[in-house]
Amino acid sequence: xxxxxxxxxxxxxxxxxxxxxxxxxxxxxxxxxxxxxxxxxxxxxxxxxxxxxxxxxxxxxxxxxxxxxxxxxxxxxxxxxxxxxxxxxxxxxxxxxxxxxxxxxxxxxxxxxxxxxxxxxxxxxxxxxxxxxxxxxxxxxxxxxxxxxxxxxxxxxxxxxxxxxxxxxxxxxxxxxxxxxxxxxxxxxxxxxxxxxxxxxxxxxxxxxxxxxxxxxxxxxxxxxxxx
Numbered sequence: 001x002x003x004x005x006x007x008x009x010x011x012x013x014x015x016x017x018x019x020x021x022x023x024x025x026x027x028x029x030x031x032x033x034x035x036x037x038x039x040x041x042x043x044x045x046x047x048x049x050x051x052x053x054x055x056x057x058x059x060x061x062x063x064x065x066x067x068x069x070x071x072x073x074x075x076x077x078x079x080x081x082x083x084x085x086x087x088x089x090x091x092x093x094x095x096x097x098x099x100x101x102x103x104x105x106x107x108x109x110x111x112x113x114x115x116x117x118x119x120x121x122x123x124x125x126x127x128x129x130x131x132x133x134x135x136x137x138x139x140x141x142x143x144x145x146x147x148x149x150x151x152x153x154x155x156x157x158x159x160x161x162x163x164x165x166x167x168x169x170x171x172x173x174x175x176x177x178x179x180x181x182x183x184x185x186x187x188x189x190x191x192x193x194x195x196x197x198x199x200x201x202x203x204x205x206x207x208x209x210x211x212x213x214x215x216x217x218x219x220x221x222x223x224x225x226x227x228x
Contacts, residue, residue: 006057006059008188009022010184010185011063013072015179017036017179020181021185029055040070041078044075048082060090062090066112067095089194090199091189093187096120096121100131109154117141119161121140121155122137122138137202138204151169153170
């Protein structure tokens with residue numbers, strides 16, 4: 001069931017630029033973002049308290065990956081804590097789809113830097129406010145995920161690999177540093193609400209750290225740590 005009435009709080013911590021935003025039914029509301037790196041939880045909690053003050057929050061939408069393992073844990077844990085303490089609905093949003101939603105185009109490559117010369121990437125159609133995956137998300141070297149030209153590329157990884165993307169006929173859209181929390185909120189408002197107990201992180205790479213109790217994953221228990 002989609003959210004109808006009240007504000008939807010979007011949270012994205014899939015990259016070093018963390019953010020939060022309010023989607024107000026049919027329009028964007030206030031938003032906040034910060035290049036936090038480590039210690040995202042220390043910056044996120046007070047920012048959320050200030051952002052939602054005075055607003056009637058109906059649902060929380062959170063990006064569940066792929067992305068930085070530690071950042072994802074922080075964002076999802078905060079979202080679950082708020083949802084359960086305030087008795088709110090929760091929706092999960094793919095972090096690559098949220099980045100693709102920042103631009104309009106028939107072929108949008110959303111890219112996150114996965115370190116060690118690799119990326120998390122997915123190809124999408126982003127037209128008329130609707131984002132559709134054109135394939136599966138991958139954890140791979142950039143050369144393995146570059147689609148046939150022409151295409152647009154967006155996301156923090158698009159800046160890191162801008163030269164290679166442009167050499168392959170892609171256009172790096174000038175919003176790669178922008179946090180997509182508003183798009184997380186918008187997409188989450190239109191998606192199905194979930195039981196907080198069923199929320200799962202979307203990993204494309206195994207992880208060293210042990211996932212906290214209640215935070216599952218879609219591809220088996222993690223054993224090696226994703227990038228920070």
